[in-house]
Amino acid sequence: MEMDKYKEEKQKENVLIDLITKIALIAIATREIAETYFRINFWIDKIKEKPEKEAKSSFLIPEKTKLTFKNIIGFKETKSELKSALEWPLKYKELMENYDIEPINGICLFGPPGCGKTHFVRCAAGEFNVNLYLASPSTIGSMWYGQTEKRIRKLFNEARRNSPSIIAIDEADKLLPKSSGSSVQPRVISEFLQNMDGLLTEKSQTIVILLTNEPWKLNEAIIRRGRVDRIIYVPPPDxxxxxxxxxxxxxxxxxxxxxxxxxxxxxxxxxxxxxxxxxxxxxxxxxxxxxxxxxxxxxxxxxxxxxxxxxxxxxxxxxxxxISTESISKYNEWKMTYASYMLP
Ligand SMILES: Nc1ncnc2c1ncn2[C@@H]1O[C@H](COP(=O)(O)OP(=O)(O)OP(=O)(O)O)[C@@H](O)[C@H]1O
Ligand SMILES: [Mg+2]
CATH class of the missing domain: 1.10.8.60 (Helicase, Ruva Protein; domain 3)
Structure with a gap:
């Protein structure tokens, strides 16, 4: 009887020891997992930083072109609209300040593909002899968390440092689209808007030109006076x-x-x-x-x-x-809504 009791006690003791050992093992394993998790995260962060340390990105290297408005064949009206929008802020900045005229911050060049938007921007930069920073979603956009915003900041800083300058964003509707529910896009847009507003408060001689084939997809916050002050249509050649x-x-x-x-x-x-x-x-x-x-x-x-x-x-x-006739109707419609009240 005594023996049975002793055995029972011993068994209980063993179960308890077993339980404590298991708990200890679980605790050690949990710690290991946690440490491994933090180690992995550390390397993820390192990898995330890597693209930043890569060679100077192409969009940070300004283009110096010999093209001028003489290299724009035809397009008389568009050429003169673009010229008059850029001439004042890029040539007569101080004089404008004397008259308390707010400089133009941004321009939107829109129209069907292949009609000359990018070519016109290059010619304009050459005509006014300013640094051209040409960026697109593929050069400035990044799959890495927070990198696109960083690149946007870098782009604006570089352009401001080397002003007078033009920042041209190709396929602007893809970088700055209407809200889509994505968590990344609002931060990118807000970073861009902050930098654009910064240009105005600093009275910097840097002008942003947004290029797009689908202007109706552009974020509404950017298409307003003080940010985009001129909307210019580049139509098919007449x-x-x-x-x-x-x-x-x-x-x-x-x-x-x-x-x-x-x-x-x-x-x-x-x-x-x-x-x-x-x-x-x-x-x-x-x-x-x-x-x-x-x-x-x-x-x-x-x-x-x-x-x-x-x-x-x-x-x-x-x-x-x-270019389809339907798309031309769409451009004209958009022009009626936006471009008309943007005229100087
Ligand atoms: N008025 C022009 N004078 C001389 N070349 C032109 C003119 N318009 C367009 N081109 C030429 O036509 C081609 C297409 O022009 P560009 O790439 O500038 O069009 P785009 O509107 O920017 O097109 P996308 O929307 O596809 O980017 C280029 O090779 C450009 O040099
Ligand atoms: Mg283009």
Whole structure:
């Protein structure tokens, strides 16, 4: 009886020891897990910082271009709108201050793809001899937490330091879109807005130009006076511009052009129709295709074949209008709502 009691006591003791050992093991394991967790986090943070330490990002290196407004073929109206928007703040800053005129902080250049938005910005930077910082969501955006905001700050600081300057944001609607519910986007937008507002309070000679093919997707907070003060439409080339663009893209082969080529006729043949509108890039493509067609003919004949209207006809069949009529209506509608009250 005594023996049974002793055994029972011993068993209880063993169970207790077993339990304590297990608890101790769990505690050690938990600590290990916690330490490993913190160690992992430490390395994650290190990795996160890494992209920042990489070579100076391309968007922080200003472009110096020799292009000027002379390199913008046609587009008389757009060119003069852009010129007048930039001339005052970039050329007459002090004089403007004398008259207590607030400088322009930002401009939005919108319009269909391939019509010349990026080209115009380069020409404007060259015309006023200012540093151009060209950034896009792919160069400034980062998958790393908080990096996009950091890069935005760096970009503005660099541009301010090297003013007079232009910060051009390509595909601005993708970097600064209307709210989508994502937790990252509001911080990026708020960082951008703060920096833009900073330019105004500091009276910095840095101008932001937003470039977009889909202006209706831009965050509303940015499209307001004090931030974006001018909205400029870059439309598909009109008749006069198309004629000039054809002449420009064929200028190097004038000696090789058949007498039957009429640039005015080409301007008419590329008039907008139900099929759509031709962009500047499409006009360049038509010229390239016509040159290739003539070259192909030359390879299969004894004599050199001149570039003729027939080659342009083939090119026109191969290169259809690349801008839909619906999209042009959308641009005009947006222009009516925003651009009209932004006029000086
Ligand atoms: N008026 C012009 N004079 C000379 N070249 C032009 C003109 N307009 C456009 N181009 C040329 O047409 C091509 C397309 O222009 P650009 O890339 O500037 O268009 P974009 O509006 O910025 O297009 P996207 O919206 O796709 O970025 C470029 O090679 C550019 O040099
Ligand atoms: Mg562009």
């Amino acid at each position: 008749y006069e511009t198309r004629v000039l663009l054809f002449k420009y893209y064929m200028s190097k082969v004038m000696h090789n052009i058949d007498e039957n080529v009429s640039f005015k006729e080409l301007g008419n043949l590329t008039e907008a129709s139900q099929k759509g509108y031709y962009s500047s890039a499409a006009i360049r493509e038509i010229c390239r295709t016509a040159k290739e067609e003539a070259f192909k003919n030359t390879l299969s004949s004894i004599n050199k074949v001149k570039i003729s209207m027939e080659h342009f006809q083939i090119a026109l069949l191969k290169v259809p209008p690349d």
